[in-house]
Amino acid sequence: MKVAILGMGTVGSGVMEVIRMNRQEIERQIGASFSISHVLVRDKYKERGVELRGVTITDAIDEIHAADIDVVVEVMGGMASTRDMLLEFLEKGVHVISANKDMLAEHIDELAEAANRNGAMLMYEASVAGGIPIINGISQGLNANRIQEVMGILNGTTNYILTKMTGEGWDYEKALDAAKEKGYAEADPTNDVAGFDAQRKIVLLSRLAYNRKVDIGKVRAQGIDSVELKDIEAGRSAGLTMKLIGRSTFHDDRLSIEVAPVFLPDDHQLSTVSNEKNAVYISGNAVGETMFYGPGAGGRETASAVVSDLISCLRRMECVERNIVPAHEAVITEDASPKRFYVRFTVDEISAGEQLSQHGIDYELIERGEAAVIITSAIKPEKLRALVENNDSIYVTYKVEGD
Amino acid sequence: MKVAILGMGTVGSGVMEVIRMNRQEIERQIGASFSISHVLVRDKYKERGVELRGVTITDAIDEIHAADIDVVVEVMGGMASTRDMLLEFLEKGVHVISANKDMLAEHIDELAEAANRNGAMLMYEASVAGGIPIINGISQGLNANRIQEVMGILNGTTNYILTKMTGEGWDYEKALDAAKEKGYAEADPTNDVAGFDAQRKIVLLSRLAYNRKVDIGKVRAQGIDSVELKDIEAGRSAGLTMKLIGRSTFHDDRLSIEVAPVFLPDDHQLSTVSNEKNAVYISGNAVGETMFYGPGAGGRETASAVVSDLISCLRRMECVERNIVPAHEAVITEDASPKRFYVRFTVDEISAGEQLSQHGIDYELIERGEAAVIITSAIKPEKLRALVENNDSIYVTYKVEGD
Missing domain, CATH: 3.30.360.10 (Dihydrodipicolinate Reductase; domain 2)
Known part of the structure; x- marks a missing residue:
């Protein structure tokens, strides 16, 4: 299956990057391989800081029409001329994915009608709210x-x-x-x-x-x-x-x-x-x-939505509706990343502080008195365990997530 | 297309209710009609407070097997026996939608494998986080x-x-x-x-x-x-x-x-x-x-997820992948529901208060002084307009949403 991308700005580059990062996962979901065969740009000699090996870079839309493309991804912007260009693809039954909200807000109905007349899909997840799949x-x-x-x-x-x-x-x-x-x-x-x-x-x-x-x-x-x-x-x-x-x-x-x-x-x-x-x-x-x-924006974030449309589109072309059955059993390990921990002691802040400094744990004191409460700085769980093990003066601990 | 529902508790009743409320919209999306032909219950004489006219209510699973059902919706709970029951449907190529997280968390892999072997779909949106389409x-x-x-x-x-x-x-x-x-x-x-x-x-x-x-x-x-x-x-x-x-x-x-x-x-x-x-x-x-x-819960809320799976399932059976083209133009009117409004005056709270009471608008004073600020109680927009029109002593107004 062959895909052309019209435009290679922030979102277009993001699309290339996301496909490069996640191609294996993407093709697994589609059940087939695909290629980005053509990219349409205004200036084909401009340096873009994105890997485009194996891709035909062109400033001529005719070259893309001649290439028997299955899906066109439009991330170049523009109004009437872009609408005309996309209509031409849809009339030939080429599926269209567009992130172009300005144009779509005006022309989506006629584009969708043209798509339906020709058995094509028109998808536009990226046109609203960036990466949110709304x-x-x-x-x-x-x-x-x-x-x-x-x-x-x-x-x-x-x-x-x-x-x-x-x-x-x-x-x-x-x-x-x-x-x-x-x-x-x-x-x-x-x-x-x-x-x-x-x-x-x-x-x-x-x-x-x-x-x-x-x-x-x-x-x-x-x-x-x-x-x-x-x-x-x-x-x-x-x-x-x-x-x-x-x-x-x-x-x-x-x-x-x-x-x-x-x-x-x-x-x-x-x-x-x-x-x-x-x-x-x-x-x-x-x-x-x-x-x-x-x-709501960003190249890679918006590309998440564009590529999600691309996956859905290619899946439908392939009629892939298999249920996901993971091939492998997960290897489960503890999350060993450093976190803050809430600790309530059964002793006062002086005894608690002594224990904490013995274990080299920085902390913030929350409650003084007979049952001191502290929150540690971010530490590895093993460090907390070393403190808690066989320690009668700790009543309860909780993780702090989401910092 | 024929659908059977296994179980008629809170979620099952919710499914019947949502289908009754939204059947027209649902069938438009599927592009075909469908019927809930059978409901499996333990006690078929129990009064359920849900409209079941035209539906065969049975306590015998064989009756459902005999009825050439396309999709089975399992909202009855249970572990091993429910798994066995669903496996039997999947082996016959009947699509299965389940909200049964307890059973799925243990058995989903074997159910999905059976589904794939037999070209059936296994869907379970409602099993996690109720109505959230996660x-x-x-x-x-x-x-x-x-x-x-x-x-x-x-x-x-x-x-x-x-x-x-x-x-x-x-x-x-x-x-x-x-x-x-x-x-x-x-x-x-x-x-x-x-x-x-x-x-x-x-x-x-x-x-x-x-x-x-x-x-x-x-x-x-x-x-x-x-x-x-x-x-x-x-x-x-x-x-x-x-x-x-x-x-x-x-x-x-x-x-x-x-x-x-x-x-x-x-x-x-x-x-x-x-x-x-x-x-x-x-x-x-x-x-x-x-x-x-x-x-995360609730009969109608969880049914939103079950019926969404049902729509996807029936759409795929029908191979409906048309793009949405609304048949009608929207009739746009003002949202006339009562709301609170923020109003900044160019006059003090005494003059502002006089104007507001002349218009019969209750309010909360936010800022006193030369430029009083108030928030009205919930009023219709027309009432605000009557206050604002040709009124030099109002500088700006904003709606308060989301109360």
Whole structure:
């Protein structure tokens, strides 16, 4: 099976890298081998810092048409001309995987129709929320539900800016500059900060969730470019966190949909989604509330979604629907990585401290008194065991995970 | 296509209910109709409070074998005898969907082998984390990754108990009693509180994530039955929250896996998962960290996962791989449900208060002074608009979502 990649920027390079890292696992799942045979670029002499041996690099789309490709992966961006290019592949029955939310938010219905007419697949997991498998979640995992609400943090750039304004007390300009420095915001950040990027994503999610065409021209989008620090701080004093939220609801065959900065209660799951992360809440009439959380951008992270589509696509071509039966028994060992441990002693902090320093364990004292409680610095489990063994003055220990 | 359901308890009833609620959407996705033709129960005369018209209710498995069933949905529980029953169906090429984690954690490999020998599907989304589509997430959405870590709150009963101990200061016995009263804990709560239930689930997830057989006999499980309130409180004072965590890591072909109460930093995403909810963290070498959150139990919630498997199974039988093209354009309207609003005035709290009471809007004052800030009680957007229109003394408003 032959695959062509259109575009070799951040996501395209990520796709090459993920395939290189995980080819064995990927081909096991497909039950066959495949090759990236062609890559379409604008400048074929440009150095790209990605391994492309054995791949034909071309700036001529005709060369790809001539090569009898099975699947085209579009990660180059662009609007009308990209749509035309993909339509041409679909009309020939070539499967298309696209990460191009801008184009898809406008043209997905005609592309999907062309795909159906020609027995092709059109897949677009990477177009929404980067590496989070939310398209798959809606179309497969939650497909027993009537979806009633979709609500998400769908843009990493603005979430980074709001996180810094909220957590560090930076004003909008300073936070935007930091986002540019981190590579999260582009030189012209309009698409992100004006809410257009989130608008495209909530359109794509809503179309799928409610099975309705959604005219993006009718979807209100308000960005964060006029959000002032003083409002974020006033909200905080009332237990509210500001987030740029794309949200839609569907009741009685009526869709409500918009993108806007809104306040969420601090204990809301979306309030704790920080920096460039994304998260999507889905509410369905059987499952109730679910949430999917993960990286909203990044080359390798987005490539996770692109390659997942590629695996599904190639599996379907091969009609692979075998159940997974692991060939090998797992070899189970202890997790020996250093961790912090919570330790409650039956003795006071002086005796406890003596024992700990005898074992060379640094710690933080949590409770003094007759039953001292401490938390160790990160140590190997064997070091804790040496302390605990045959030690009557330790009552209980717990691991601290997730540092 | 004909489906039989084995068992008609909480989950079985949930399956009937979800199919009744959403049949139109379900059949649209399958592209064909299907019937629940048989239900296997122990006592066929028992009143079940679920609509079973047109369904043959039987206590004789032979009747189901004789009926030329395509898919069997097993939601009855049981160990060896259930395994034998399902093997017999699989050997005949009948597809099997099971929610039975106890049995699967022991027997899934032989069942999957039997399925593969006979061209049958074995699906088990509902066996782990209730309605959260985590099996699908691992096997489809994240299948471009080598998974490196799985870490989750996999048992709703113990999470409810720990939430109450942490948040309300209840001791273990009081929290357990409350869990029983709520229906989260059984009369004999051993399976949950001793960690066996979470152990089965981390075994099933790890097998799938790392493609290794996992011998459950080798997996350490520590429950919460000896957790004392004073440790939870000491942890809290150090910014740590106790959770019962099933966790596994896979590095250099070595699996580390266990269930234990551990402390997590308060700002960890799993720390905010409360009451009977479940959540699973997955870390992969392409995507980095992702999390799936949702209901871990409940009839209708778990049925969401069972019916999702049923849809996938029937779609594959029908070879339905059409791309979704919505037939209708969405009718977009404003979300008119009452919400709270944040309002910053350019006037002080006295003038602001006068305006608000003129419009009959209750509110909470957040900031006094020359630019008062208030949060309204839940009001319809039109009521806010009436306040804001042609009003120079309002500087900005934001919606409060997620209450």
